Amino acid sequence: MMSGNSGGGGGGGPGGGMGPGMGGPVGGGGDGRHDDEAALTEFLSSLMDYTPTIPDELVEHYLGRSGFHCPDLRLTRLVAVATQKFLSDIASDSLQHCKARVAAPIKDNKSKQPKDRRLVLTMDDLSKALREHGVNLKHPEYFADSPSAGMAPSTREE
Amino acid sequence: MGTPAKRPFDAAAASPIPRRFQAAVSAVSTAQILRASGYSAAEAAALRALSDVAGRYIESLGRAAAAFAEAHGRTEPNVADVVLALEEHALDGFPGASDPARPVLCSGALAELARFVDAVTEVPFAKPLPRRAPGSGARKGWESFAAAEREPPLRHVPHWLPRFPEGWEERFHGRGEATAKDEDTGEVAVKGSESFAAAHREPQLRHDPHWRPRFAEGWEERLRLRGRDETAAKDEEDTGEVVTVMANGNLVENGRSSVPENREKVLFRLGDKWRRRRQALPPEKCGGALELFVKRTEKLV
Numbered sequence: 001m002m003s004g005n006s007g008g009g010g011g012g013g014p015g016g017g018m019g020p021g022m023g024g025p026v027g028g029g030g031d032g033r034h035d036d037e038a039a040l041t042e043f044l045s046s047l048m049d050y051t052p053t054i055p056d057e058l059v060e061h062y063l064g065r066s067g068f069h070c071p072d073l074r075l076t077r078l079v080a081v082a083t084q085k086f087l088s089d090i091a092s093d094s095l096q097h098c099k100a101r102v103a104a105p106i107k108d109n110k111s112k113q114p115k116d117r118r119l120v121l122t123m124d125d126l127s128k129a130l131r132e133h134g135v136n137l138k139h140p141e142y143f144a145d146s147p148s149a150g151m152a153p154s155t156r157e158e
Numbered sequence: 159m160g161t162p163a164k165r166p167f168d169a170a171a172a173s174p175i176p177r178r179f180q181a182a183v184s185a186v187s188t189a190q191i192l193r194a195s196g197y198s199a200a201e202a203a204a205l206r207a208l209s210d211v212a213g214r215y216i217e218s219l220g221r222a223a224a225a226f227a228e229a230h231g232r233t234e235p236n237v238a239d240v241v242l243a244l245e246e247h248a249l250d251g252f253p254g255a256s257d258p259a260r261p262v263l264c265s266g267a268l269a270e271l272a273r274f275v276d277a278v279t280e281v282p283f284a285k286p287l288p289r290r291a292p293g294s295g296a297r298k299g300w301e302s303f304a305a306a307e308r309e310p311p312l313r314h315v316p317h318w319l320p321r322f323p324e325g326w327e328e329r330f331h332g333r334g335e336a337t338a339k340d341e342d343t344g345e346v347a348v349k350g351s352e353s354f355a356a357a358h359r360e361p362q363l364r365h366d367p368h369w370r371p372r373f374a375e376g377w378e379e380r381l382r383l384r385g386r387d388e389t390a391a392k393d394e395e396d397t398g399e400v401v402t403v404m405a406n407g408n409l410v411e412n413g414r415s416s417v418p419e420n421r422e423k424v425l426f427r428l429g430d431k432w433r434r435r436r437q438a439l440p441p442e443k444c445g446g447a448l449e450l451f452v453k454r455t456e457k458l459v
Contacts, residue, residue: 036264043272044237050275051282053194054187054212061180062213068220068235075240078271082244083216084191085274090208091195121192121200126208134249135211139203 044074052080059083086133093129094121101125184209187283194281219243238262244271312355314369 052059056073059080063069070076098119123139130137144150188209192200200208222243227235235243244267245252253266300320303310310317311327354361354368361368 036261040263040268043268043275046275050280053190053281053283054216055183055283058180058183058187059216062216063220066217066220067224070234070236072236075235075237078237078240079216079219081271081275082219082247083212084278085271086215087188087191087208087212088195088274088278090211091192091197095196118198119196121197121204121208123201123204123207126204130211137207137211139207 044078047074047077047081050077050081052077052084054080054083056080090126090129090133091121093132094125095119097125097128098122180213181206181209184213188212190281190283194279215247219247222246241265241268244268312353312369314355314367 056076059076063076063079098121102117123137127137127139185205189200189205192205192208219240220243223235223239226239226242227233230239232239241262245255245265248255248267248270252270254260255266302319303315303317303321306321308321310319311322353370354366354372357372359372361370362373
């Protein structure tokens with residue numbers, strides 16, 4: 001496991017097979033840094049064993065749309081894992097919102113058993129969770145098919 | 159994207175996924191992630207919104223990494239660029255963010271990712287996605303005239319545009335040949351057009367560009383005869399008569415007013431007025447704006 005230390009000098013020393021075109025400055029030596037970089041290399045190579053839930057082709061397609069063209073598959077996997085982490089953070093946040101809403105008005109113990117309940121992702125929970133991550137999501141509650149829909153019949157114009 | 163890259167472009171990596179397919183795939187993978195987090199169902203709109211957000215997050219990471227690479231004078235991002243992009247996207251910060259001299263490769267953002275990878279159980283995607291094989295005859299990218307060091311065949315074509323495909327000349331000129339109804343197949347070969355430039359002739363009218371199709375044979379006679387309608391008897395009297403334009407703009411035909419005395423059924427055709435004015439108009443009767451028009455129409459006649 002890497003320890004994110006701040007005692008090293010500049011970063012960017014060449015690790016084994018990091019990726020094409022490394023341009024960082026090579027600072028002074030230090031065994032701690034080499035260990036960290038070794039751990040990083042190990043992490044990157046372990047990415048090849050781990051299959052992210054988001055397929056590589058989809059990630060490459062989205063990255064290609066923003067000008068990121070890299071033949072190294074490990075970087076693609078890195079981005080896929082980062083996105084997966086982002087999504088699971090949002091999912092866990094909205095799960096907490098969902099459970100918090102249900103837990104508040106406890107009237108009857110039987111109906112609110114967490115084991116029986118099916119957890120459904122609603123737009124409301126998602127919107128609250130995304131707001132903390134910087135995404136504003138507004139969802140209209142309903143759409144009316146005419147301006148007078150839902151109004152009392154006496155006020156409707158014929 | 160201007161000129162193509164010097165290295166051969168990897169067609170497999172660049173094959174575009176259709177938009178609906180990509181939306182469906184990202185929805186499925188988002189649903190798998192949600193299920194792994196503990197949800198058992200999701201609203202359809204919420205799932206679509208979250209999968210769209212995921213796609214935009216990937217694009218944002220890619221854009222940030224590409225920007226960092228360009229800032230360092232590289233065209234392809236490497237792991238340092240990706241790590242910097244990850245650090246930029248960490249809205250709540252990451253351990254070690256306060257140190258400006260922090261090593262890039264040992265950053266806390268990567269540490270968090272490593273923790274996540276260790277903690278989460280692996281859930282691969284549901285079905286394998288088709289990926290185009292590199293040698294499957296996909297398009298190999300285009301080459302500009304300049305890159306191929308060939309002159310564009312037509313004068314107006316700039317040299318930085320892609321080359322014309324092979325055999326374009328036959329297809330282009332083959333359409334201009336004389337046509338006859340093909341008895342065998344029963345199809346009518348459309349009499350195509352070749353441009354002035356292709357026929358190596360100058361356009362007759364000054365305003366007509368040389369890359370437009372050539373005028374058909376006998377266009378001059380047809381232009382003169384245009385509107386000369388054999389069915390309306392009234393019109394045949396007008397040909398050859400001098401039509402003068404009065405100061406107030408009414409057309410005067412041989413001293414008569416434009417409204418005929420015997421009012422039979424009047425046919426309105428779009429070419430009528432134009433045809434009348436085309437004949438000899440005394441310039442002194444016209445206003446200044448009409449003079450230029452008169453000169454051009456005189457050239458036609």
